[in-house]
Amino acid sequence: MKKFVIATLIALIIVLSFTVISFAESTGEEYKDIYEAAQSATEELLDEAGIDGVDYSELISLSPARLFEIIKQLFVGKSHTPLRTAAGVIAILIAFSVINSFNTGRLGDEDYYSFIENALIVFAVIVPLSDSLSLAAGAIVSASNFMFSFIPVFTALVSASGKPASSFLYSASLLSFASLCDGFCSKIVLPSVGVITSLNVFSALDSNIRISRVTSVIKKILTVTLSISASLFVGLTNLKATLAGSADSLALKGIRTAAGAFIPVIGSALGDAMNSALGAMGLIRSTLGVFGIIALVLTFVPCAVELVIWYFALTVCSLVASAVGQKGSSEILESILGCISIVNTVLVLCALVFVLTTGHLLRG
Amino acid sequence: MIKPFVTALLGVMVIVIIKAVRPEIALSARLCTVGVLFLFAVSGTEAMTDYINSFFGVSGIDTSYFKLALKVTGICVITQITSDTCRDCAETALATTVELVGKFLILTMSLPIVKSLLEISIGLIK
Structure with missing residues (x-):
């Protein structure tokens, strides 16, 4: 008996001396990478909104008033260049409506005045506007890069929260969408806008060259194509996600039932423990999902705000041009407005597709 | 304000009279009248161009x-x-x-x- 007790004690000492202490793996590092994957301008906006990282308490305390304040500051900050340009264009229109009063009509000088007026308007508008359009292209590329970093981590959390089928579907759909944003939007749509804008420049050379119909047709085709594609993509992804969600919940119920039926004594407790673990992972998944949505939206918001201000400023200029009888200038401004609306449509659709698809996954 | 119009009318009267008497110097009279009226027009546009220039300056164009x-x-x-x-x-x-x-x-x-x-x-x- 004494030998048995001593042997047992020695065995216990040996086992305890050579055991390894283990902890659950921390997931803080992946969140940090996702925060750093956002553009620096987006990080500044997130800091202004009081979001320093993927933190539940910071996200839940985000108020509409603070977001409204951020958007208001963006409007004020981005309005300087478009409004100044609009003032210059209106000055050009008024000046040339005065100069046109000297039009004798016999030398064809009306065409010369029209040419110089349109050229001045092009110089005044295209140079600052092209900076804004380049920023928009950069925002789409940054958003694509952010999605490439965000989607793998998010789908891992979705899978860990008991939705493996949904996570696989989400990963496949959104990664292909991110590639499409990078490829189609930045390499096809935006260069097309550049070509249309350069055609507008050529139309300034001769008032007989009418580009406005061409640009309006191209704008309609692109808008309809992008809208239908985005609607189909979101609709199909959400339908598949609903089916995958049903499959996931069936699998979970099956596992709980099997655990309760085949594991003696602790089967039901295991099922409850699984529910708690899945609930915790679900909270992390929702936190990361909301952060991803906010970060992506804030990537697009500054560019979208600037383009909206440009749109309204140039619309006023086009109205003034029509009012003073400068139809050629009005048509050039309308064509430029078409280019701005194409780029804005691309920005809004990219953001909407990501938000709707991710939001659907957060709901379940 | 009515100076240019009075000048033009006087110029026309002088040209008509000179044409009847000495047609060879009617062209000179015509050119002098045109020159004077042109100066009137240019002096009037100076203020307008200054105003438009200042407007362009504000807009940065x-x-x-x-x-x-x-x-x-x-x-x-x-x-x-x-x-x-x-x-x-x-x-x-x-x-x-x-x-x-x-x-x-x-x-x-x-x-x-x-x-x-x-x-x-x-x-x-x-």
């Missing part, structure tokens, strides 16, 4: 092209007056040549604008 537009206007007006004077003297061929010269000058002055527009277009396409 380069005023060199606006000055070019004013030069083109000046060339058009001078070409028109010269051409009409030639026609009044029954020199239609000379009038047409003057108009051709005016158009050529305007085209030459517009070349820098065409060059800038082409550079912008190529930049956008690239």
